[in-house]
Amino acid sequence: MQINPGRTNHLETFKSMQKNSEPLKNVNSRILIGAPPTKKKLLTIGISSVQHPQRSYLLDTLQSLFFPSSPSELKHIIVLVHLADPDPKWLDQMVSNISSLFKPYIQARQLVVINTPLKNYLPLKDPKKKFNDTPAYIAFRSKQNMDYAFLMNFATNHSDYFLMIEDGVKCAPGFVTQIATILSAWEYKPYVTLEFSELGFTGKLFRTRDLPRFVHFLLLFYQQMPCDYLLSHFLDLLMKKKPIQFFPSLFQYMDNYSSSDGKFSSLNNKELEENDIDYPSNPAASIYTSLQVANGSVVMNAYSLDENFFYTKEAKAGSHLTVVLNIPAKVIQVQVLTGSDQKGENQLKEGQVELGYDTSNRYNDCDDYILLGFLVNGVLNKQVLSEESGKKVKCVRLLVTAPAPSGIVVRHINLWIK
Structure with missing residues (x-):
């Protein structure tokens, strides 16, 4: 694997640079909003x-990062935003918007x-x-690599860990808790990065002591190439060829937008691809919902394997439809289909869809839920790939995260079990 024909010389150069791996001293990044925390964060x-x-x-x-996060989660993090565009008009507008929308987090030293x-x-x-890139894109990705480098350089001393996300992603509710749990389990294990998303450079986590090298x-x-490609070569140089990835992904692009390439695309997690494993199992279960059921609609139709469907008049944020299995099972794939037709009506x-586990023998619910994924165009079709797939699932919950302006049709909630 080559970075370019002079890779051997570059490797020797990089090794010599590692001997002095302190943060860059000549970079003059300036604070526009907020102040770093007085104590080191997680x-x-x-x-x-x-x-x-x-x-x-x-x-x-x-908003997706701060608003759903609990006070106990927020006290362990600092969010560092690098406004990396030189346009003074844009900078002033973004500073104004961020200052007004996120004032409490700025005052709490949680946003800089x-x-x-x-x-x-x-x-x-x-x-x-390279890669048939245009000169304009080469310039874009080269500057982006420096944008990221300056961001990481500033972040070195404020926490034990650093997580990179992009400016066009939605964060899963509770992602801080999920990451903190994994960090606790991996505290003494060797790694360069832990990956919480397959999308570009999003969801890549480093120990901050390793940031200067990168x-x-x-x-x-x-x-030479985009940042996510460079990360792969960086891991190769350090003899860490196999990514350490965790599923389900905690981040998803909004409206198929990727800031890694600066344009719209159809890129999403490959977990969302249509890859059904034979016919769904849908083992015996009960269905519970807090949605307002339309006259004549039967909630069990959402889980049936025929052409019937479930219809609700309205969907408030926080309302749910939950499948509770009679006997917990190892679920390997979940498919949720909403909408009355392919035009997008009633989607x-x-x-989002969550998997529930039960340690206290609840009758019609679970006491521990983890996010499986977000609906995309009213649909989720996802394999359960994480270590959680080894645990037996009792509940599958479809959770409404924002009010729906019209009625919702749930055509199918399909499960495959092992």
Whole structure:
């Protein structure tokens, strides 16, 4: 595997750079909003953002990060945003928006916004075309690598761990707790990164003590290839070839937007692809719901294997439809289909599916839920790939996360068991 024909020389250069792996001393990133915490936190969540021609998703990402998180989760994190666009008008507008929308988190030293002046950026030197990239995209990805490097450099001393996400993703509710639980289990195990998403550079977690090495690596090869490709080569240099990934993914792109390539695409987690395993099992179960049932509709139809369906008049945020298995089983795949036709009518646009486990023998519910995934265009079709798949599932819950303006049709909740 090659970074370029001079990889051996680059490896020797990188090894010599590792001898002095302190954060960059000449980078003058400045704080625009907030102040770092007075005490070291568990986790810094880093986001780098620039202007996008369609619209900015940064504020949506911050809302999905802060608003569903509990006070106990927030006290363990700091969110570090790098506004990496030099346009002063855009910077002023974003600073104003963030200051007004997230004032409590700024005052609590949970949100810091920085900017790095252009004079700190390295110039492009005879950029060579790779992957059929245009010169404009080579310039974009090269600057993005430096954006990320400066963000990580600033983050080095404020927490024990650093998590990178992009400015166009939705965070799963409770993601901080899920990551903290995994970090506790992996505290003394060797790794370079833990991965909580397969999407671009999103969901990649480092120990902050390892950030200086990767910062140097990004700045050494900043114009060679995109950051997620560079991370793969970085792991290869450190003899860590197999990614350590956790499922289900805790982050999903909004409206199929990827800030890794600066454009819209159809990229989503490959877990969401249609890959049914034979015919669904749907073992015996009871169905419970807090949704308002339409006249004549039968809630059990949502779980039936025929063409019947369940219809609800309205769907309030927080309402649910929960399948409770008579006998807990090892669920290997879940499919949820909403909507009355392919035109998108009566779909549940904002919802998620959760797997429930029971340790206290509840009759019609579970006492421990983990997120399986978000509905995309009213549909979820996902294999249960994590270590959780070895546990027996008792509940599968369809949770409404935002009010639906019209009635919702739930055509099928299909389960495959092992």
